[in-house]
Amino acid sequence: MPIKGSIEDREEVRVLHARYCLSIDTGRYDEWIDCFSEDGVFESPRFGKHSGRDGLKRFTAMYKESLGGAQVLHIVANPAFELDGDRGTGISYLLYYHCKDGKVQQCTVGYYTDKLRKTSAGWRFESRQVTILGHH
Structure with a gap:
């Protein structure tokens, strides 16, 4: 099956995945929010569904x-x-590590299901839903 999308678009989506993780893990929440379209939706089993800025x-x-x-x-x-x-x-796939007092206290695994949209600011998540398969 042929791969659709330019190399540039595909690379931008890969960078979006990395930016999403790096921004939330370092507490740069405005940057994390910018990973979503203006009407973007994030949904997780633990925190529920959140829409828009x-x-x-x-x-x-x-x-x-x-x-x-x-x-x-x-x-x-x-x-x-x-x-x-x-x-x-x-x-x-999602691997989530929770570290406190020098020890990994929790590791959750699951996956993200995404809808992507190219906006005037570039590729963004239109929606990102987390499914958790297990946690320790």
Whole structure:
């Protein structure tokens, strides 16, 4: 099956995945919100569904509080996505490490299901839904 989307578009989506993880893990929440389209939606089983800039901002406040000072790492692996013009869909694995007092206290695994959209600012997540398969 031929791969759709230019090399540049595909690389921009790969960078978007990395920017998503790096920004939330370093507490740069405005940058994390910018990974989404203006009407973007984030949904997780733990935190619920959050829509638009205001909703995403509320999510980041809840998320920050839930960390209790822990350092976290989101790792996205095996990103597989299809682009068609200025839209796309994708799925990628999620490995989530929760580190406190020098020890990994929790590791969650799951995957993201994405809708992608090319905006005037570049590729963004139109929606990103987290499915959790297990946690320790």
